[in-house]
Amino acid sequence: MKNIYFIGKEDLTIEDLEWIITGNIKVELSPEAQERIQKCRDYLDQKMETETEPIYGITTGFGSLCNHTIPNDDLSTLQENLVKSHACSVGEEVTPLIVKLMFLLKAHALSLGYSGVQVATVQRMLDLFNNDILPIVYDKGSLGASGDLAPLANLFLPLIGVGDVFYKGQKRDIGTVLDEFGWSPIRLKSKEGLALLNGTQFMSAHGVYAIMKAERLTQRADLIAALSLDAYDGHIEPFDERLHMIRPHPGQLETSRNIRIFLEGSEIITREKKHLQDPYSFRCVPQVHGATRDALSYVKKVVVTEINSVTDNPTIFPEDDMIISGGNFHGQPLAITFDFLAIALAELGNISERRTAQLILGKRDLPEFLVANPGLNSGFMIPQYVAASVVSQNKMYCYAASTDSIVSSNGQEDHVSMGATSAIKLLKVMDNLDIILSIELMNGVQALEFRRPLKSSSLIEKVVKAYRKEVPFIDEDIVMYKEIRKTVTFLNRLKTDIP
Secondary structure, rough: OOOOOOOOOOOOOOHHHHHHHHOOOOOEHHHHHHHHHHHHHHHOOOOOHHOOOOOOOOOOOOOOOOOOOOOOOHHHHHHHHHHHHHOOOEEEEOHHHHHHHHHHHHHHHHHHOOOOOHHHHHHHHHHHHHHEEEEEEEEEEEOOOOOHHHHHHHHHHHHOOOOOOEEEEEEEHHHHHHHHHHOOOOOOOOOOHHHOOOOOHHHHHHHHHHHHHHHHHHHHHHHHHHHHHHOOOOOOOOOOOHHOOOOOOOOHHHHHHHHHHHHOOOOOOOOOOOOOOHHHHOOOOHHHHHHHHHHHHHHHHHHHHHOOOOOOOOOOHHHEEEEOOOOOOOOOOHHHHHHHHHHHHHHHHHHHHHHHHHHOOOOOOOOOOHOOOEOEEOOHHHHHHHHHHHHHHHHHOOOHHOOOOOHHHHHHOOOOHHHHHHHHHHHHHHHHHHHHHHHHHHHHHHHHOOOOOOOOOOEEEEEEHHHHHOOOOOOOOOHHHHHHHHHHHHHHHOOOOOO
């Protein structure tokens, strides 16, 4: 049972989701979830037999077509038409890992028992997940209200036997895959198409992925900053615990602790310094990195709340005999927090590039551009250019998409969140941060070699030794883009666990 996760048994955590998608864990509907789903569906079926008033999205059209009543005989066709017509996502294919997260998050939301779907519909989603049959979803097309309509429609086309999937390394028509498994397409009942398409699972899945990566990036940023500080012959005093206890932001305390641990035992950090102070990019690492940590902590709380919420519409309350049409599909809570996190992570890159620039200035007994014969050799001149370029691009990505809105659905959906745009550009910020931190790592390790025979801490020396197996010390100019790529790969594998 250790390799099975039961959807709907308890609240999801980011850690649960990372374990499931990285550990090839199978998912099943818990008995509690099946009971809740069936109870809500039974209530809706009974309601439909006696209800004479129109119910939005169940017996009416959608959006601005909400005043069009649909005959009972056409309710199933209405839901299937909704999925087909809304499958309009365009752009780049969404990475399979995020597609898997979308499946998990939607299955969990439906398992809470307020959406009126069939158990068989959710089960088919889990069947596709467990067999790595992943729908082709594209990253553009959502306004973040009414939820993520276009990409979620692409995600759920295969349930009704339509659309393309990625299976066993190939792009396939879902019809042929269903035949292989002996499965028939799901015949959607009233409300089901709307339950599938309304919701914030595209945004939320990107947010979960971003948090998992951001937690690793912040830790790596601390380690690389510690390495650069030693290479720059910097001071340890700005990381003294007493200093941070009198301004006790949690992230600041954690970062200062990390730096002290990473540099424990270094021969360089403890030696007498000729200079009185370090530039802010070194001295203020706890304050800057720490603020990013605190932002990430806040965003994680928002995302965890979201992934354990019901975000489709209308919402069904069987116990109260109520069907309420509201706006839980609106992605504003996510849009604002994703913009916030993009700014916070971009600042890790901003200060990192400044440390890189300090290392190549030819100060503190380091050669200019970190090569022994500058002039003949350009050394590490241009990697800093690249870092500066990418930092500048991240500033563009920090435009707050959540401050934008555009009218849609003939004026019915007159304020939208743009949360999907916030989510997509957040991932671009993190991809750029990989590059910026990698360039600092390249420079920091190169600079540290000029401190020999002095040694840094055992932890940092272990990192340097592993890095040197893949990227050499540079005596004379070589083609640098290959070394940057190797460093990005190295950084993504780097473990930075703190005891």
